[in-house]
Amino acid sequence: MIVQDVVCYLFGRAGFDRAAQGILGAGRRLADSLGEKLRAAVLGPADDALTAGAQAVADTVVLAEDAPLEEYHPENFLTALATICNQLQPTAVLLGNDTYSQELAPRLAHRLGGSAASDAVEVVAEGGQLRVTRGVYGGKATAVIALCRSPGVVWVRARAMAPADPTGRPAGEVQRLKLGLKADERVKVVSRHVEAKEGVPLEEARLIVSGGRGLGGPEPFKELQALAKAMGAQMAASRAACDAGWVPPSWQVGQTGKKVAPELYMAIAISGASQHIMGIADAKVICAINRDPDAPIFKHCRFGLVEDYQKVVGPLRDKLSRHS
Ligand SMILES: Cc1cc2nc3c(=O)[nH]c(=O)nc-3n(C[C@H](O)[C@H](O)[C@H](O)COP(=O)(O)OP(=O)(O)OC[C@H]3O[C@@H](n4cnc5c(N)ncnc54)[C@H](O)[C@@H]3O)c2cc1C
Structure with missing residues (x-):
């Protein structure tokens, strides 16, 4: 297996919440076990707390802030993420278990010619392959799946993943990317309903x-x-x-x-x-x-x-x- 990078995808607006910490924690452990670099790809207008939190854990934080990424849009985000991955040629791409990531992960795997796995509670590299542990049959059993094609695109149970300990690690470098992304016109947001939220998510x-x-x-x-x-x-x-x-x-x-x-x-x-x-x-x-x-x-x-x-x-x- 040629290992280049582990890439974690983070949504720019989200803040450095428990989910972002969990995704990066899983990514850090995987990258360290492979002796490779960890890149955090932040799509959309970057939240300062998220950028700083990601810098503490990742070797590089890639910020993609093209105008079409202002709001979540499946086609634009997919193209942006695929473009970044095509540049970095990662072995693993980790996403969280929010609805955006669940929508993006299998489509990204298809675009990159890789393998996809969902709902991972553990991702490790063994015998030259990524192995993903996940619940099956409605959580009644656990399966370990080997991902045969690279990159392995996996959405993880972000909050169940332990955060990484950033102590002693130099802050990751920030790279601002202009992807030259053109807004996809095939899907348009025609109305938006924001539900009133009280308290923490x-x-x-x-x-x-x-x-x-x-x-x-x-x-x-x-x-x-x-x-x-x-x-x-x-x-x-x-x-x-x-x-x-x-x-x-x-x-x-x-x-x-x-x-x-x-x-x-x-x-x-x-x-x-x-x-x-x-x-x-x-x-x-x-x-x-x-x-x-x-x-x-x-x-x-x-x-x-x-x-x-x-x-x-x-x-x-x-x-x-x-x-x-
Ligand atoms: C593909 C798929 C995905 C699904 N995803 C989800 C999911 O994400 N989340 C989910 O929740 N379900 C999901 N379901 C549905 C799931 O199978 C169950 O139908 C559902 O969880 C049942 O909800 P319930 O426990 O509220 O209702 P019920 O199964 O009807 O249970 C009601 C319970 O209330 C108890 N009860 C009744 N009256 C009282 C009382 N007065 N005091 C105390 N106890 C009382 C009863 O004894 C009973 O145990 C999914 C199903 C499928 C097929």
Whole structure:
């Protein structure tokens, strides 16, 4: 295997959040194990915190700020990333598990003639190939996949990856690239809906209160919100609750929703389907309230209470409110 570089893709506006730290941490370990350079490719107007954070970990931070990268656009970002990769000829390209990266990764692999893998919890180089560890069958089993063609384009569970320790490392060099990118006219943003957001993003939350179909409708979510407020927690939900229109789709946690890694995840009236568990596998402590003793969630939680949520949520909120 001819190893040139490991490239991590970062979205310019994101700040040096836990996801950026995780992607770069995975990239740094891979590059070090190969004795190679780590390049961070930042697309779009670069956030100062992100640039400085990336410099602390990567050997080079490549900033691509052409006008078509002002806002996320799949074709423009894909072309920009492919152009950078064609210049650098990397062996591995690591992306995060945000929706943009999930959209870009397989298309980028196709453009570069490489291999793609998704949802990686570990990426290592062994026997001249990249090996990616990922959950399969809804998280019930783990597979190790060998990527046969280079570059390996992998989106990783960014927040589950340990950040790199930058101590003693000289700051990476910053390279500003003008790609001469022409805006792609085939896809146009015709309207934009910005959802009102309160508090930290779900993926960054330390405490999460999450509700499922067993709540029976949108009203009980207000009770859960009061509990979350008393705890200083963020709200989340199962897909069933989101699909029913009880809460916004952005609350969804799971295989097709957000992957969260809080210190405490409270699953209330959620059965614990494997697709939901995939989104909470990195939670430190899961606490479940469900009236069915055979609910699968009880196999995954540290603390479980077999009870009707209505008997628990109100008193718990009152108790916590008294102590806050
Ligand atoms: C390809 C695919 C992707 C998917 N992606 C996701 C995903 O990203 N996220 C996700 O969540 N799901 C996902 N799903 C759906 C998933 O399979 C389940 O259908 C879903 O998670 C069920 O949601 P739930 O647990 O809220 O509902 P249910 O399975 O209906 O469970 C409700 C639970 O509430 C309990 N309950 C009822 N009343 C009470 C009460 N009064 N007090 C206490 N407990 C009570 C019940 O005992 C039950 O266990 C996906 C499915 C597929 C096929």
